[in-house]
Amino acid sequence: MSRHVLQAVGLVRRYGGLTAVDHVDLVAPPGMITGLIGPNGAGKSTLFSLLTGVEQPDEGKVVLGSTDITRMRPDIRSRRGLVQTFQVPSLFPTLTVADNLLVGAENRRRDYAGGLLGLSAQGRGRVSHSIERGLERLGLAPKGPVTQIVEEVLDSLGLSDVRDTIAGTLPTGALRLVEFARALCARPDILLLDEPASGLDSEETAKLSQLLRRTAAGGVGIVIVDHDVDLVFSVVDQVYAMVGGRVVASGDPQTVRNDPTVRSVYLAQAPLAAAGQSGEAR
Numbered sequence: 001m002s003r004h005v006l007q008a009v010g011l012v013r014r015y016g017g018l019t020a021v022d023h024v025d026l027v028a029p030p031g032m033i034t035g036l037i038g039p040n041g042a043g044k045s046t047l048f049s050l051l052t053g054v055e056q057p058d059e060g061k062v063v064l065g066s067t068d069i070t071r072m073r074p075d076i077r078s079r080r081g082l083v084q085t086f087q088v089p090s091l092f093p094t095l096t097v098a099d100n101l102l103v104g105a106e107n108r109r110r111d112y113a114g115g116l117l118g119l120s121a122q123g124r125g126r127v128s129h130s131i132e133r134g135l136e137r138l139g140l141a142p143k144g145p146v147t148q149i150v151e152e153v154l155d156s157l158g159l160s161d162v163r164d165t166i167a168g169t170l171p172t173g174a175l176r177l178v179e180f181a182r183a184l185c186a187r188p189d190i191l192l193l194d195e196p197a198s199g200l201d202s203e204e205t206a207k208l209s210q211l212l213r214r215t216a217a218g219g220v221g222i223v224i225v226d227h228d229v230d231l232v233f234s235v236v237d238q239v240y241a242m243v244g245g246r247v248v249a250s251g252d253p254q255t256v257r258n259d260p261t262v263r264s265v266y267l268a269q270a271p272l273a274a275a276g277q278s279g280e281a282r
């Protein structure tokens with residue numbers, strides 16, 4: 001399956017007199033992990049919100065593949081393959097793990113079915129299940145029954161044992177994994193991960209790191225914002241470093257780590273040794 005590249009082009013977001021995101025260009029290709037770092041107030045969260053669609057830019061655009069998605073709502077972006085996970089897991093606490101994953105899988109398929117029927121983006125969300133079942137019978141559904149996708153993801157993430165567990169009863173580490181699994185069930189082109197390591201212990205963070213690499217190797221593009229600089233530098237293929245709303249350095253982790261501006265910013269807050277010690281800022 002060919003997946004889409006995500007691009008930010010000249011994004012600007014102002015709050016009154018403050019320019020939180022100042023003419024930012026970013027390219028997040030499929031199959032690669034892209035990290036966003038910067039000290040507090042650098043504009044990372046605002047840029048992330050512009051990519052997800054939670055915020056609208058004052059200037060510039062967000063493009064997924066060849067489609068300008070700047071004015072699309074987050075849920076519509078999600079159905080088109082730009083899927084996000086949240087700092088606080090947004091699962092349905094009273095549903096089982098498997099049912100939470102089904103919600104993720106159904107969400108994406110509805111847009112696919114609507115696209116075949118020529119419905120508007122909004123109309124796609126309202127396509128009835130009977131039409132979807134019909135498409136499935138005709139062999140036009142993308143990958144067979146959604147339950148199959150759910151079972152595959154449960155299996156590949158080692159979650160089969162908790163498939164019937166009520167999500168709200170799981171500890172933080174497991175919840176984050178289920179949130180990630182649900183995002184995968186939506187068959188993303190690009191996954192936007194906001195603080196995925198928050199609340200995880202070092203063992204869980206190491207597992208997350210492996211999982212991110214495996215997911216990218218499968219062709220999914222990942223954009224990650226996390227305060228854990230060690231995690232970001234160790235897992236990403238490319239990094240964008242922001243200061244004062246602007247991208248001050250970008251490229252492979254080693255290049256960005258050694259950039260004089262990045263070093264001076266991080267050294268002012270916490271040591272960022274070439275060997276890769278962690279800093280407080282992200």
Ligand SMILES: Nc1ncnc2c1ncn2[C@@H]1O[C@H](COP(=O)(O)OP(=O)(O)OP(=O)(O)O)[C@@H](O)[C@H]1O
Nearest residue numbers: 015018020038039040041042043044045046047282
């Ligand atoms: N809704 C808002 N209204 C006014 N100013 C805002 C708003 N959101 C963010 N800002 C300001 O924009 C700037 C960038 O904030 P942002 O949260 O994007 O930075 P950040 O890099 O994510 O910081 P942190 O690591 O502390 O979360 C900051 O000066 C912040 O105070």
